[in-house]
Amino acid sequence: MRRLTERGVTLAELIVALALSTVILAGACLVMLVVDRSYRRSIERIGAHQSLRAAASILPSELRQLDPADSDLGALSPTSITLRRFREFGALCALASSNDGQLVVTVRELTVLFGSPGSFAAGDSVLVFQDGDRSIGSDDRWGRAQITKTASGTCPGDSLPAQAPTIELHLTTADSALRHATLGAPIRAFTATTYTLYQSPSDRRWYLGMRADGSTIEPLVGPLKGADGVVFTYSDSSGKPTATVGAVTAVDVLIRGSPLVAQDGRSTYDSIALRVAVRGRHS
């Protein structure tokens, strides 16, 4: 028969052990809670930073290409800006008129040279470069047209394998001079786009949104601080604020992120300030 030689624990020892375990577990839970809260705040802060950085990379690229003196900017306000958003680029390699009076051009799509896929599409607005007197640049201009139809197209005499795809565009235009555009002339497609501060009806928070030519608004950056989450300021060549669209040479953008509540209850917010010199016009 086996003899019990090992000693058990007393009730008092058990109670003390349980109490100690409880204290240790409570402490561990507390650590976990604090760490988790801190982690969440960090993630929130990183998210806010990322959002602001997105604005810092998108808006300057859009703004730099504009020529405000030739209608690339539309309505301006402290909380919104309407502009032509350029998104496709090519060069004419053939030009003709169709039976219905439309202008039919074949275009070599050059956006691929930038490593970006892209395609002209029916409904796009386009600007076609027009060289007046080839010996001077002061009379150069861009004529506007609308794409009504696209088809596959080939540039005449293209015996070499084309490094850029080609496409045929049917254009309507009120600009009769476009019929005399020179071969090789650049063509750029754009969409009228508004960047504006708005309050989302779903979560009641403020965002910088993008609305492209009649479509619904989509959030681009946010949530933001509030009704003062975005401020656009426009300057002329002398650096003074201007409300004249054609005189704008620089755009300042101030974006304030959503408030972040610290442990002590104080709220702070991150912001980003951009100054973009518009480069679309050279004198």
Added chain:
Amino acid sequence: MFTLLALVLASALVAIAWTVAFNEGRIDETAGALRRSFYVAEGGAAATIRNWPRSYNFIAPYPVDSVAIPSDSPTSWLTPPHGGGGYRGYLYRLNDELYLLSTQGRVGAPLPALHRLGILLRLEPPRSDVRAALEAGGSARIVGRVQISGNDSAPSAWSCDLRDTSKAGVAAESITVLPTPSGRIAGSPPTSITPPEGQPERLRAWAMLRDVLLAEPNHALAGAGVPRVEPVSMGRHCAIAVVTNWGDANQPGAPCGGFYPVIHLTGDATLVDISGQGTLIVDGSLTLTGATRWNGIILAGGNLTLRGTGPTFHVWGAMAAAGDAVLEADSLASPLEVTYSKCAVTNALYSASRAVPLTSRSAIEAF
């Protein structure tokens, strides 16, 4: 026990703070590098435009040709003038006067931030002040079947959309025309007498243009004993370095149809059966005879003599001589023709042009 807990808590918070700060720093660094890479690309484009070599004026249109920047080592990176990274790119010609310059800026290593930028450029030819199809600093004597026109016309076989106001047919200090039934001088006015006090200004204007063009001539030869000239191409590329290649004046669509060299002949020159295009600059006197076709500009530092002896003789563009000009054609020969052409003059001047960004919407950014 509580000290231990406090230590664990503090360590965890420090670790989180460090991780967050480190990551934030890295992301900020990347975002900053991306922003700077745009400026590096832009600086590289500006440097390329500023240092534009004339050889870029002769590249064939895309997709036949393109030029890598740097051309000697397309995979290496150039340092922009203000440092801060590296850039490289490609230059594409879109037509006679338009180019697309694509540069890529790089900042940071080993995983660099890259930004690509496009700039639309146009050639800006040097200023010229053409007042007549034929201008002479001294006298002009026109004899026989000579047809001179100051009315702007495109060279035959060219499609040309340039139109200019009419110039004088002949401008000189004194003009003698021995009329024949088939001889003709047209222009606005057909003949223009330059007063003696106006001659220095005219000679200065031509000398200035001459100096600009001669800053970087394509070919320089002795005027005496110029060998036979003809277009030379390799496949679809024009061999622009061959000194006897003076462009293809008769076939604008041929590989050398877009080559308008600046040709400098020292001393006096007599050229027989010459066909070419661009700018022909002779330090001394120049005589042209035989079957002649020239599209562009001809400048003679001395006298200018054109002799139509039978075959076709046609100069499209503008001619000027610091001395006297003599144009004579046999009565039974084809007419000797000199026709002002703004297209021919402009294309000739493209060879000595620099590139500038388009006045409007020259910048292209794609994602």
